[in-house]
Amino acid sequence: MGWLDHRAALVTGAGSGLGRxxxxxxxxxxxxxxxxxxxxxxxREVRSQHGEKVATxxxxxxxxxxxxxxxxxxxxxFGRLDTFVGxxxxxxxxxxxxxxxxxSLSSGFDELFAVNVKGYLLGARAALAALRDTGGSIILxxxxxxxxxxxGGALYxxxxxxxxxxxxQLAYELAPRVRVNGVAPGGMETDLRGPASLGLxxxxxxxxxxxxxxxxQRSALRFAPTPEDxxxxxxxxxxxxxxxxxxxxxxxxxxFGIPVRDVRG
Ligand SMILES: NC(=O)c1ccc[n+]([C@@H]2O[C@H](COP(=O)([O-])OP(=O)(O)OC[C@H]3O[C@@H](n4cnc5c(N)ncnc54)[C@H](O)[C@@H]3O)[C@@H](O)[C@H]2O)c1
Numbered sequence: 001m002g003w004l005d006h007r008a009a010l011v012t013g014a015g016s017g018l019g020r021x022x023x024x025x026x027x028x029x030x031x032x033x034x035x036x037x038x039x040x041x042x043x044r045e046v047r048s049q050h051g052e053k054v055a056t057x058x059x060x061x062x063x064x065x066x067x068x069x070x071x072x073x074x075x076x077x078f079g080r081l082d083t084f085v086g087x088x089x090x091x092x093x094x095x096x097x098x099x100x101x102x103x104s105l106s107s108g109f110d111e112l113f114a115v116n117v118k119g120y121l122l123g124a125r126a127a128l129a130a131l132r133d134t135g136g137s138i139i140l141x142x143x144x145x146x147x148x149x150x151x152g153g154a155l156y157x158x159x160x161x162x163x164x165x166x167x168x169q170l171a172y173e174l175a176p177r178v179r180v181n182g183v184a185p186g187g188m189e190t191d192l193r194g195p196a197s198l199g200l201x202x203x204x205x206x207x208x209x210x211x212x213x214x215x216x217q218r219s220a221l222r223f224a225p226t227p228e229d230x231x232x233x234x235x236x237x238x239x240x241x242x243x244x245x246x247x248x249x250x251x252x253x254x255x256f257g258i259p260v261r262d263v264r265g
Contacts, residue, residue, distance in 0.1 A: 002030030003239040008078035010034040010070055012061050012123055013088030015042025017190030021227035022085060022234050027053045029235055032078040036070045061088045061119030067126035081130035083238040086120035087141040091192050093200050095153040104198055108155055111195035116159035120166055137179040139237050140167055144186045144254035164250050171248030179247040181237045185230040186254030187215045220258035
């Protein structure tokens with residue numbers, strides 16, 4: 001018996017990193033999943049890993065039509081949609097205000113917010129009717145940057161705070177039938193990229209920073225989490241029997257709110 005037996009989910013940004021780990025864990029918990037990503041190549045790997053438990057959709061979360069098609073695929077392939085996980089994201093590689101020209105701020109904002117905020121909003125809208133049918137829920141991937149500074153530059157931190165706003169407003173608007181929550185993980189080495197308009201699309205966060213080392217030093221729990229370490233919160237929120245009373249919450253699973261203890265000697 002899994003926590004998500006007989007349920008169906010849609011996960012955006014499912015081709016690598018956290019999204020892919022969510023797909024793997026949801027399948028292990030008994031769910032069928034639509035994996036939505038812009039990368040055909042990554043989706044091929046997801047398909048070969050999971051076979052018929054997963055249907056894949058190649059598209060862009062910035063497109064309303066693509067979000068609608070991905071939701072329709074869940075209903076067509078699995079007969080229902082219980083959980084929409086908005087997860088596809090871009091990072092700004094800690095670009096500061098002073099380092100950014102006015103033009104790059106403007107184009108970087110448009111590209112990053114289109115994925116991190118508009119993508120979530122369009123996905124939630126597209127999933128709404130199917131989620132109402134099942135009494136399902138929405139889960140948005142946020143970040144330590146939804147609570148604290150320095151998890152990115154102004155663009156990324158503002159976009160993740162905006163995501164927290166979406167959680168509260170949508171939880172209010174969609175109650176009592178559909179629950180809406182966020183999950184705020186901390187750092188992990190993934191393929192996370194930045195806006196092409198800022199020249200940040202060719203390097204991943206894992207290549208640009210010794211992130212595992214940073215996490216070991218700066219996280220209160222003193223270890224470098226993998227994407228798999230963060231996915232339990234998604235299972236909890238997707239399983240109504242385990243989180244029946246939870247809506248409008250953002251689970252801060254980053255450990256960044258706790259100061260690092262000096263454990264020398
Ligand atoms: N890596 C970290 O340290 C970290 C920390 C906190 C939060 N997060 C958040 O986790 C989420 C997942 O990121 P990740 O670290 O797993 O990165 P990732 O790059 O490995 O995964 C993101 C996926 O989204 C896809 N994607 C990007 N733009 C898209 C678009 N327009 N349409 C469709 N798919 C698109 C990419 O192809 C990629 O497969 C993001 O929301 C990110 O902000 C990451």
